[in-house]
Amino acid sequence: ISPEASAQRTSQRGNENHLDKQSAEFRGRVRARFLSLAEENPHRYVVINADQPAQKVSEDIAAALDAALDAAGLGRRPQGQQDHSQTPRRSSADLLASDDPDAT
Template sequence: MGTVTTRGLFITFEGGDGAGKSTQVALLTEYLRGRGLEVLHTREPGGTELGLALREAVLHSKNEIVPRAEALIYAADRANNIATRVRPALERGEIVLQDRYLDSSVAYQGSGRDLGADEIRDLSLWATDGVLPDITVLLDIDPVEGRARVTAQRGGLDRLEAEGREFHERVRATFLALAEAEPQRFLVVDATLAPEVIAAQVRARVDAALAAAHPGQASA
């Protein structure tokens, strides 16, 4: 299998809770490394040591966290993750696979918490100095099924997962609206499909992006 080199590529995975983002990130990581590519896997919140502390605070703390504070915690985690991990990896020419990014904040805090989608997007862009993904994979799932998956896997829900159905319906609708507004960036996949079927759709989109960046190189 030949080694392929490429410029840095930033790929994010979005979707409701229980959509299978972690599984797809792992499958794509294995595939790309098998092609000889350097891959960085990170997540939000929790992609850095600071992020781990912020993740514990925002998702598992028993203390009250008001919506605006919640949004700022996510923005702080995002700023640190991009500056210390993502941007350096992209500058080295690596492929970055990230579990959640600014679209999650737009959906969960902007719409779910009703803080305003535009305001939350602007906050994230300021925090990251305007970094946007090259590809965003949206794993779409009905919130009821997603919650059932999470409960079966972990036996409990974090602060955001435990919000009511209306909250999660707003989140899902916002994700789909974002994808419709930016079809060149988003790949929307039915998260109820078999993991290997989803993975094949994701690989096809990523392969196309790599081929466009380096049209003279083989895909394997």
């Protein structure tokens, strides 16, 4: 996010933290360093344009995460596997107490 957009969002949000209170110059240096790291290590960083509306930023993050999971072989389930995304999750205590080794 640009230092200008960051300052604008902070003023709208109203609750500043210690980083929000830093100068625009400081925030610009931090941003530049992260962009430099991303350029040097594209396999470790994904740059998202956070100056966009929050919904678009969220969509871009989800797309980047999907791509990373797909690249790692962890994305989409193979054909025929059941989708448990809407299945209620059991508590850790219930799972530990279960005799079923396949319980999730």
